[in-house]
Amino acid sequence: MKRPNEIIMTGSGKKASVKALGCRLNQYEALAMEGKLKAAGYEIVSYGEDADLGVINSCTVTNEADAKSRNAIRRFIRKNPEAMTVVVGCYSQMAANRIAMIDGVDYVIGNHDKLNFLDYLTDDKPATPVIVRERISREDFSIGFVGDPDFEQRANLKIQDGCDFMCSFCVIPFARGRARSRDWEDLFEEVRQMIRKGVREFILTGVNLGTYESSGNDFLTLVEALADLRGVDRLRISSVEPTTIPHELFDMMADPGHSLMPYLHIPMQSCCDRTLAGMKRKYGMKEMTDFFDRAVQAIPQLCLGTDLMVGFPGETESEFEETCERFLELPFAYCHVFTFSERAGTPAAKMDKQLQMEEKRLRSARLRRLSAAKRMSFHEKQLGQVFRVLLENPKDEFYSGYTDHYVRVVVPQAPAGLENRMALVEMEKATPEFIEGSLLSYEGE
Template identity: 40%
Template structure:
């Protein structure tokens, strides 16, 4: 009988793309892939370490796996596994911890699946993570996450990603295009480009800082791939989102008018302490450029509250800056100290209660912003890509500009693109619609 393996992914879209690729390597080695809720011989947990909460969730997932099968072999991979391998290895039930480069050779470490009294660690120095492994997620027929870049050369004072993933490096352009074609061949309708710092696309392996291609050239090339209905840019730094890319997306065949642009703070003083590579004025310019060419574009924003030394005035500066900005929603992160970062040593930490209050204010602003954006789209005709899951009797989908719609469950809509007229916001905060013409079959 084949050994069964199950996977659990914490964190970002990049982690999902890598989990999917690692799962395929197991399948190619003769293992049977099962859902995490099922009894398996091996459980692989792909960890995240962006926030303290992600660290805590790891132990919860380990206990969940142990409850399903106490004799299963448990493996930890991902950012947390690279940053704190010994800490993960000491968690009860964990048998193997693999670092940033070792995770892609995971099946080489599985000659013996006997439970270990203490977790075994194979973790490189992060300087050795100088080669590139391409990845993409499959499994959801509706959309796939396509990794195009890894690592980061930025030195933001709060961030552990360079310590967990190494230097900025990218896939070769032809490899990305080949992966996109493979995804399209599986009937996937939408591809989301992902990476740590995708606007820095083009740097080669082994610390080669010369850009073989630019992000703009990548976008141009992907737009020509046959069989891809939609392409979406997951997250891009404001200083790397160039005018030429914005103009191209505005006229693109496949790229949709949706941008996710990290801000982190609306205070220039805080941005300097974070060592970000822009000031708020550039952010305003990027939003204005997008909205000038694509008035219906959806713009999402990452923001951190409670960074060390953030005063009430600086927080309110951020709040009012975002309130006045023509954006669509926020991802709010409450600052938590990460070991081996400059910010962890900074004076004047913000008390937890104040961080929670500020986070609540910004989450409320996000609800208001999303509602206003949805209201601005009522009466418009858009194209919806419907998901394949029945959620409490409803089918959900997203327009090209990321308006979430729902309708009574209809399996014939799954993984189809339908032209609809947006009619009204329902009690769940999603949008009701009418079909513009006859339903298009998959």
């Protein structure tokens, strides 16, 4: 085992690499870690390059995520055998001892302490490399964003962590702990820092966003306060449980002058009542059908997406067909498809009638085809309309960006220097992944 002190305590002139696997929340946390490493004097390099320190923010939502995390760890060690290797995150929380047995791993740090990982690496080497607290605090948390992170036009903003809903298939309440919220002042200090860096769109990120509550402020109050900040041009909700959405959010999304964008991603998981009950979800299909009807009627330009899981234990062919049919009937623009994965410690892992992997693969493939067809149809319905697009990623004489309702748009033959400007774009050609548009006008023209 390498001794890290000489590397960690003298960050100046040293290189560090941070790799995030899995969800949007992990991506945010990786950026926060990079900021703290920069403040300590490290040069941040891309994962895969030569580095003196590697931090892998791991994922454990499925068996495949576990495998990807292990592969990322081993890849860094092979590339940098003399470097310090630190593994943090959800897989660290759930399988710390297994990770610690990987040759070349120096520290395994759980979710409670991962954003403060540098504090542990500057101390004397512990008898064990594992730093994992089984009980994660439910108190409000602060992040204390520092350094000079490389923000882009759109930035994730972590407001919440953990979950109390305890769905039967989900390991996240064990990996990330129970629901807790980010300190109000700490959150707004980061937003102000982001605005100074030029961020115009903020994507609210967490595990169960709608349960946010800090210093007497709930999720609705938070959205209203963020929207009132000068410099917050767009607010977007990443994914939210339908039972936590106040009706006032519909009014905000319907107002074209409001910062909250007309986009909802609702993680349904299934469109079959029996499967939803087995999953311990907090709704049935009648409630959800009524919810979607109200949302579409209230928000004219709404883009509605969902998550659907296939292969839940006991899911019959007819129940899967019911999910497919309901998905086609409901006003979804797309779905993200997930294959059920047994997670140790969850009730679903102990259920009878576990499906064979081949059957789960076939169902996943079918649902992905249906989603691709719905997305293409949704894109075709946008043709001929003019939407506001935040231009970003200039490449080979074209820009990409997103409309208010989260349709990806590619704009060819645009002038140079338009990055981070709002533009009016006419939708002209639909593809399954994006719409090609024509630039009509832009800010500062």
